[in-house]
Amino acid sequence: MSIVAEDLVWSAGKSVIVDHVSMRVSPGRIVGLLGPNGSGKSSLLRLLCGLRRPDSGRVLLDGVDMAGMSRRAIARRLALVEQQAATEARLSVADVVRLGRTPHRSPMSGWTHEDDRCVRDAIDKVGMAHKAKQDWQSLSGGERQRAHIARALAQAPKEILLDEPTNHLDIQHQIELMRLIRSLSLTTVIALHDLNHAAMFCDELMVMQKGRIVATGAPENVLTEDLLRDVFKVEARLETSPYHGRPHIHFLV
Numbered sequence: 562m563s564i565v566a567e568d569l570v571w572s573a574g575k576s577v578i579v580d581h582v583s584m585r586v587s588p589g590r591i592v593g594l595l596g597p598n599g600s601g602k603s604s605l606l607r608l609l610c611g612l613r614r615p616d617s618g619r620v621l622l623d624g625v626d627m628a629g630m631s632r633r634a635i636a637r638r639l640a641l642v643e644q645q646a647a648t649e650a651r652l653s654v655a656d657v658v659r660l661g662r663t664p665h666r667s668p669m670s671g672w673t674h675e676d677d678r679c680v681r682d683a684i685d686k687v688g689m690a691h692k693a694k695q696d697w698q699s700l701s702g703g704e705r706q707r708a709h710i711a712r713a714l715a716q717a718p719k720e721i722l723l724d725e726p727t728n729h730l731d732i733q734h735q736i737e738l739m740r741l742i743r744s745l746s747l748t749t750v751i752a753l754h755d756l757n758h759a760a761m762f763c764d765e766l767m768v769m770q771k772g773r774i775v776a777t778g779a780p781e782n783v784l785t786e787d788l789l790r791d792v793f794k795v796e797a798r799l800e801t802s803p804y805h806g807r808p809h810i811h812f813l814v
Contacts, residue, residue, distance in 0.1 A: 563588040563720055563748040569608055569618035578604045579615070580772035586720075586748060593759035593780075594752040596769035597793060602752040603644075605769070606722050609750065610641045622720075636664035640713035642706075642723040654700070654708050655693045658683055661715025683714035687741060703734030710741065720748040727755065756793075760784055760808045768792055784808045 564586040571579040579601045586592050594602050607613040609620055611627050620627040627635060640661070661683065662676045684693050687707040692700070700708065706726050713721055723742065727735040735755070739762045742749060753759045759766055760780040768776040768783060770792050776783045781801075789797045795812055802809040 563623065564609060564750070565621040565624075566605075566609060567619050567621070569605070569615045569620070571604055571608055571613060571615050573604075578772055579608060581618075582769075582772070582774055583618075584767060584774060584777070586750060588719075588748050589746060590764045591743065591749040591751065591762065593763035593766045594750055594769065595756065595759055595766055600769040601772040602769055603724050606641065606724050606750065606752060610639055610722050611635045612641070633664050636716060638718055639720045639722070640716045640718040642709050642713050642721065642726055644725050644728050650697075652697045653694050654689055654697065654704075654711075655680065655684065657697055657708050658693075658711045658715050661712040664716060679715050679717060683711040686714055686745070687711045701734075703730050703738065706730065706734075706738055707741065710738075710745075714745070718747065720750070721745065723749070723751040725752050725754060727753070727758065756784065756789075756810055760810070761802075761805055781808050784810065 564584075566582055566584045569579050569582045570577065582601075582605060594605065596602050604613065608615055611620070611630070611632065614628070622630070622635075622638065658680050659676070662679060666676070684690050687710050689704065689707050689711060692704060697705070697708070710726070726742070727738055730738065735758065739758055742751065743762050751763070763780060765778060766776070766780050766783040767774050768788065775792060776788055784799060786797060786799060789795050789810065797813060798811045799808050800811070801807070
């Protein structure tokens with residue numbers, strides 16, 4: 562297993578946000594993390610990447626307890642793309658992507674040809690080569706998300722975690738971004754709000770409710786009318802899409 566979480570608990574004050582969560586993510590799989598607002602998705606992602614320490618339980622990367630790993634060691638193999646990251650600094654796209662090489666460099670080391678290659682390859686992979694010298698502040702929302710994914714790819718990770726990366730994007734850029742994520746061939750955990758996108762692009766789904774995982778498995782097994790009613794509080798009908806062969810949800814109004 563690439564990422565394994567064992568009985569994770571994390572609280573904020575007296576509120577339990579992540580409540581005895583266990584999960585396994587196989588190498589190369591895309592796992593969609595679903596749930597209503599406040600279900601614990603973002604907090605779980607931060608536990609999985611080591612930005613937060615659990616109150617109890619542990620996270621293993623290829624069998625190694627993350628608690629015994631340095632931040633640099635974790636960042637060399639696992640990357641996080643958050644919902645939005647803003648900066649007032651005058652940076653180019655290439656400058657932003659270069660930040661991804663930080664875990665691989667010591668404070669006294671110079672910039673190397675390998676660093677250049679990783680940055681160039683990451684920018685090319687997200688289709689931003691023509692924007693590499695462009696000012697960050699001038700980018701659209703979709704372009705900024707692509708640049709953030711390129712920054713994550715420059716880390717040369719084995720796993721990538723994404724926290725609702727399609728938020729605030731129009732439908733065209735949502736689809737383009739999900740296609741890009743699908744093309745990366747990395748072990749991926751992605752928190753999503755759009756259930757149809759999750760069904761289309763993810764290999765497995767995990768549904769959270771009140772800090773717990775309440776359903777897990779293939780999209781066609783997880784997404785049921787009962788689950789949509791019980792967890793998301795919506796009435797819907799499901800069918801198999803003739804276009805991609807996966808579940809498609811029709812919400813009833």
